[in-house]
Amino acid sequence: MRIHCPICGLRDETEFTYGADATVQQPDIAETDQKAWLDYVFMRDNPRGPHREYWHHVAGCRQWLVVERDTLTHEMGQSFLAREVSK
Helix, strand or coil: CEEEECCCEEEEHHHCEEEEECCCCCCCCCCCCHHHHHHHHHCCCCCCCEEEEEEECCCCCCCEEEEEEECCCCCEEEEEEHHHCCC
């Protein structure tokens, strides 16, 4: 796979580390409802098709990216700096 970094350009996937599902919202840190945290940590969908993911460019600019990837074909779509993506 090749991932497009908005800063460094097209790079091999070995320069990156997968971070997490970019569609899941973390509960507020002050949240005391155990079910909310249980769901956040353990209850995840296994999407099929286009999906947004966090990737860390560890062997490059060290920025966190949000990458659109098709989970069936591994085709890479657009990528954005995570800090510029609205939540």
